[in-house]
Amino acid sequence: MKKNAYIGLYIVMAILVVLPFVVPNAFYLDLVIRMAINAVIVLGLNLLIGFAGQISLGHAGFLGIGAYASAVLPTHFGWHPVLAMLAGAVVTGLLAGLVARPIFKLKGHYLAMATLGLGIILNIALRNEAQWTGGPDGMPVPTMGLFGFELTSDKQWYWVVALLLSVSVWASLNLIDSPFGRALRALHGSEVASQVVGVDVVRYKVAIFVMSAVFASFMGSVTAHYVGFVTPNLADFFHSIELVTMVVIGGMASVYGSLVGAVLLTALPQALATFEGWETVAFGSILMLCMIFMPKGLVPTLAAKFGKGD
Amino acid sequence: MLAQFLQFLFSGVTVGATYALAALGFTLIYNASNVINFAQGEFIMLGGMLAVYFTQAGLPLPVALLLAILIPAIVGIIVEKLAIEPVKGAETVTLIIITIGASLVIRGLIQVWLGKNTFSLPAFSGDEPIQILGATLLPQSLWVLGVTAIVVVALWYFFNRTLQGKAMLATSFNRVAAELVGINTSWVLFMSFAMSAALGALGGILVTPITLTSYDVGIMLGLKGFVAAVVGGLGNGLGAVLGGLLVGILEAMGAGYISSSYKDAIPFVLILLILFFMPRGLFGGKSTDRV
Numbered sequence: 001m002k003k004n005a006y007i008g009l010y011i012v013m014a015i016l017v018v019l020p021f022v023v024p025n026a027f028y029l030d031l032v033i034r035m036a037i038n039a040v041i042v043l044g045l046n047l048l049i050g051f052a053g054q055i056s057l058g059h060a061g062f063l064g065i066g067a068y069a070s071a072v073l074p075t076h077f078g079w080h081p082v083l084a085m086l087a088g089a090v091v092t093g094l095l096a097g098l099v100a101r102p103i104f105k106l107k108g109h110y111l112a113m114a115t116l117g118l119g120i121i122l123n124i125a126l127r128n129e130a131q132w133t134g135g136p137d138g139m140p141v142p143t144m145g146l147f148g149f150e151l152t153s154d155k156q157w158y159w160v161v162a163l164l165l166s167v168s169v170w171a172s173l174n175l176i177d178s179p180f181g182r183a184l185r186a187l188h189g190s191e192v193a194s195q196v197v198g199v200d201v202v203r204y205k206v207a208i209f210v211m212s213a214v215f216a217s218f219m220g221s222v223t224a225h226y227v228g229f230v231t232p233n234l235a236d237f238f239h240s241i242e243l244v245t246m247v248v249i250g251g252m253a254s255v256y257g258s259l260v261g262a263v264l265l266t267a268l269p270q271a272l273a274t275f276e277g278w279e280t281v282a283f284g285s286i287l288m289l290c291m292i293f294m295p296k297g298l299v300p301t302l303a304a305k306f307g308k309g310d
Numbered sequence: 311m312l313a314q315f316l317q318f319l320f321s322g323v324t325v326g327a328t329y330a331l332a333a334l335g336f337t338l339i340y341n342a343s344n345v346i347n348f349a350q351g352e353f354i355m356l357g358g359m360l361a362v363y364f365t366q367a368g369l370p371l372p373v374a375l376l377l378a379i380l381i382p383a384i385v386g387i388i389v390e391k392l393a394i395e396p397v398k399g400a401e402t403v404t405l406i407i408i409t410i411g412a413s414l415v416i417r418g419l420i421q422v423w424l425g426k427n428t429f430s431l432p433a434f435s436g437d438e439p440i441q442i443l444g445a446t447l448l449p450q451s452l453w454v455l456g457v458t459a460i461v462v463v464a465l466w467y468f469f470n471r472t473l474q475g476k477a478m479l480a481t482s483f484n485r486v487a488a489e490l491v492g493i494n495t496s497w498v499l500f501m502s503f504a505m506s507a508a509l510g511a512l513g514g515i516l517v518t519p520i521t522l523t524s525y526d527v528g529i530m531l532g533l534k535g536f537v538a539a540v541v542g543g544l545g546n547g548l549g550a551v552l553g554g555l556l557v558g559i560l561e562a563m564g565a566g567y568i569s570s571s572y573k574d575a576i577p578f579v580l581i582l583l584i585l586f587f588m589p590r591g592l593f594g595g596k597s598t599d600r601v
Contacts, residue, residue, distance in 0.1 A: 055403050102586045112346070112406070113540050114585050116533065117578035124575040237529070241410055248407050277422050284414025288393050291408045295400040 005177070008256050009169050016162040020155065029154050031270065036161045037223055039262035040168045042246045043255065044215030047172065049244065050253030051181065052208045053188040054104075055112040058119025059243050062213040064126060064235025065092045066220030071141040071230045072132055081144045085221040092217035096210045104205045111209075119240050126232040138231030141224045157226050164222070168215075172255045184208060185253075216243075249290050251297030260299050313444030318566040319559060320442075324451040324520060326558020327458040328354070331513030332535025333542060333550035334465065335506030341482030341545050342495075342502035345405045349389060349413035350510055351532015356382040357511025358523035359420055362429040371434070379511045385416065386507025390500055413528065421525040433519040454516045461509065462551055469547070478502065482545065510535075530574060534561075537577040541584055556580075 016036075023029045041063065048054050069088025073079040079087070095118075103114045126133050133139060144151045151157060175181045186194035187201050195201055224230045233239065242265060250261020268286070272279045294301040332350055339347045357378050364374030389412045397404060434453050439446035468475040481488040481498040489495055514523065514531070521527075538557045542549025557577045565573035 049403060055406065099582070106585070110540070110585055113536070114582060117537070117581045120533070120578045121575045121582075124572060128571045237533075244403070245407055245410075248403055252401065252403065278418065280414050280418030280421060282418075284411045284416075284418055287411030287414065288408055291400075291404050291411065292393060292396050295397050295404045 044212035058115035060239035061119030062216040063220035066217030067224035070221040096213035144225035251299035257299035316445035322559035322562030326555040330554025333538035336539040351528035353510030354514035355528035357514030358518035382511035390503035
């Protein structure tokens with residue numbers, strides 16, 4: 001690992017420590033928390049898209065499994081929230097593995113199709129099974145707590161989420177430079193070449209897909225407990241697209257790009273709210289312009305411009 | 311029993327024809343550029359919405375319909391020229407995001423311009439249903455099926471009997487080889503966007519008198535068209551048509567016999583099963599990849 005690889009991580013942690021003391025009010029604190037939650041999801045998704053070269057168009061579905069596990073299991077079955085969160089992650093992992101194994105034996109856009117289908121089916125189920133999920137209106141989520149300590153205020157949530165984000169960045173940096181990460185990058189470069197040198201391509205792809213899905217499910221649970229309410233919108237196709245967009249705009253295969261993408265695209269709808277009615281047009285135009293002029297994403301493009309590798 | 315079955319079959323085939331046209335659009339662009347055009351659904355929506363707009367503005371039906379096909383074709387060309395051509399050779403994900411961006415812009419503009427209401431178009435030749443063995447068939451369904459059939463034959467002729475069509479086909483097999491024998495592959499890309507936008511718009515116009523339209527119908531129609539294209543083996547024209555019909559019929563049967571609230575999920579369940587058990591699509595041939 002390069003010696004200065006952690007400098008970025010230290011900067012991120014420094015920003016995270018200072019931020020709560022400089023945000024002007026609760027509205028911005030909430031925005032920052034949502035940015036950080038998205039950043040963790042995007043880090044996981046970027047491992048799949050950027051490093052393994054595979055697209056998931058149904059990641060919001062996995063987010064939804066986690067979120068609804070945290071909502072439904074404690075409410076209807078009296079499960080402890082921590083147990084519910086783990087159950088959501090396990091179910092997501094199994095489902096992702098089950099779907100991925102046959103798909104990854106194929107080449108091309110089939111994972112995109114399969115994940116898209118899976119996400120839409122999950123979303124329709126969440127909307128229709130109203131007796132469990134509250135249908136399109138959603139349902140409340142009980143408070144998260146452990147050993148008598150309950151997470152309630154935004155300040156507490158901020159520190160939890162900041163810790164999660166720092167750990168995720170650290171873990172991603174390490175993963176990329178591990179033999180596992182090198183194998184992933186190799187198979188993105190050339191599947192055949194990596195097969196020749198002994199990389200089990202299908203197994204690695206399944207592993208990274210399952211991992212990023214579990215990441216998403218876990219953060220879905222976190223989102224559900226933080227917001228205190230879940231709706232099927234959390235799991236819809238558009239949200240999946242938003243997540244992929246965060247990866248691509250920030251920069252594929254760039255850890256810090258994931259953070260930048262998540263921060264920008266979480267803030268964008270707020271910024272566009274002033275456009276009254278034109279939000280969709282503005283959002284679409286920004287997506288297109290970014291991709292046309294910076295097809296590699298913000299961070300890698302800027303890094304190349306200033307002569308430094310990411 | 312039979313009447314009910316026929317009824318579901320009729321409605322399935324009618325919607326399926328629209329999926330088939332959308333799937334053909336996906337196939338054309340995919341063959342020319344390997345791009346999966348997520349804006350395809352918006353062309354379906356544009357066709358329907360523009361047809362409504364022009365007929366309500368008092369234009370005679372044929373003129374309105376012609377404009378409702380031409381304008382989406384031009385929009386398709388603009389998307390190709392401004393957004394796809396400049397980033398040729400970019401990663402697939404990048405291209406997918408660009409087409410998603412384009413779809414948002416188109417949908418957003420229509421929403422601002424024509425609002426969020428649901429619109430209807432009068433049927434081309436009356437609403438008097440035709441009775442067949444106890445089931446009813448709308449005359450508009452015959453329009454949908456008839457025009458789709460004509461389009462499929464015309465496309466077959468174009469790709470097998472004309473120089474331009476063969477040039478497009480050649481490009482889809484091997485772009486570099488096509489360029490070497492003097493085929494202008496930029497023109498092929500241009501044509502495939504114009505044609506697939508026009509096909510999508512045509513489907514949208516034909517089905518609007520039956521299913522109604524609004525600014526946001528493109529998302530589901532487009533995704534189902536994509537499913538149909540994959541069911542047929544992505545890149546296979548005949549497969550796309552059969553895939554579209556199959557998806558439409560299964561959806562109607564599922565909605566009728568199993569659960570209407572899960573109607574929209576049926577195409578996606580189908581595609582997952584197909585990917586698991588028949589990964590080349592139902593009608594895709596075997597292929598080997600060269601390293």
